[in-house]
Amino acid sequence: MASVDVVIPCYQYGRFLPEAVISVLSQGVPDLRILIIDNASTDGSADVARKLAELQPEIHVSLHTVNQGSTASYNEGIDWARADYFLLLDADDMLAPGALRRALRIMEQNRKVAFTHGIETHAVDGVVTPPPTADDDDTGDGWQVTDGWKFIEQLCRTPVNIVGANTVIRRTSVQKAAGHYRETLPYTDDLEMWLRLATFGDVAVTPHVQAIRRIHAQQRSERYRNAQLLDFRERERAFFSFFEHEGGVHPGRRALEQQVRRELGKHAYWSALSHYFRGKKQVAAELMAFSRERRGRAGLLPPLDWLFRMNNPIGRVREVLQEAMLQRQRP
Known part of the structure; x- marks a missing residue:
């Protein structure tokens, strides 16, 4: 073996x-x-x-x-x-x-x-x-x-x-x-x-x-998981580092970099919405600003395609909103 x-x-x-x-x-x-x-x-x-x-x-x-x-x-x-x-x-x-x-x-x-x-x-x-x-x-x-x-x-x-x-x-x-x-x-x-x-x-x-x-x-990663904006920025840095080095040989490198920015913006939009409904308005505002920077004119529109890329998207939205309302009701 x-x-x-x-x-x-x-x-x-x-x-x-x-x-x-x-x-x-x-x-x-x-x-x-x-x-x-x-x-x-x-x-x-x-x-x-x-x-x-x-x-x-x-x-x-x-x-x-x-x-x-x-x-x-x-x-x-x-x-x-x-x-x-x-x-x-x-x-x-x-x-x-x-x-x-x-x-x-x-x-x-x-x-x-x-x-x-x-x-x-x-x-x-x-x-x-x-x-x-x-x-x-x-x-x-x-x-x-x-x-x-x-x-x-x-x-x-x-x-x-x-x-x-x-x-x-x-x-x-x-x-x-x-x-x-x-x-x-x-x-x-x-x-x-x-x-x-x-x-x-x-x-x-x-x-x-x-x-x-x-x-x-x-865990050191536990503190990182609770820093939402940092998570998005660091994921973006990882992709850009890859395309600056080994990934630079990909013929569609520039298009993929733009796609990463755009898709991270879509993810940040829904994360911002989730945090807003849980009463974390400052975090929501930071995430929404990140989203708009990366999505341009589309930044104000809900990126529904991100949800439909996930499994059972409607159920996920419902769970996010229900959990948010429960969080707001807790003392």
Whole structure:
């Protein structure tokens, strides 16, 4: 079977680290290495990592004396990797049963696939209910393979990061060719990386749960999720960074950049409306201004096509408005 390298960056997540490691070791992949990179944690994470490495020869440890940031850890992991396939798994998250076998099967069968991804289920407040153990008989079913440039164009039409980072299993050779994550994109370096990886081949997605992400207040990303305007601006920066570099070879680059701006404006319009009905008028005003800047004269009109691009759009609108009214009624 093919070999896999898994890098687990850790900062202050020592209490979660054993579960993350166990979720990798239980994948049933014999040729497997794990690198835990501790970013100068003060919660005893380094001791936990050392103990795990003492118990399992597959586990290696890199301990930083100074916090270098998550991007530096990702890039250290890329430099360390030498297996056929490569995965970055956050220390507070877990792989779902069968995730590696599913990904390796499709990538071994289809050598054009540059990376795979799948469903990333959420565990709110750190309470994890693992998905049922996968049946080996169906691990090859349900994959959809898309040409890499078509994947990029689809993301430009709906510029939302639909790829769960913990589910992304990529060819190490492709990751090496794509290079490091960019430190200039502290919030959306992963979104830009999916675009870059897609320039090297096809993208395969499975309907299976591939990873479990914990949602808890200590996450750095939790603060980012609550900064709505920042989210839109950073997504835009990720796309523009891609087209300034690797994506510059696309013959329709300028049109795609304009499409990204326009579609982000449409998304911001509906987000502004949602925040307004929830009584968050300042956030709504900021988002509406962002929308108008990117949509021009069309900025005052509801972009209904954005809604109809989503599943069950009428139901989504109803849910947004109902939730907004409930929020306003709460003390």
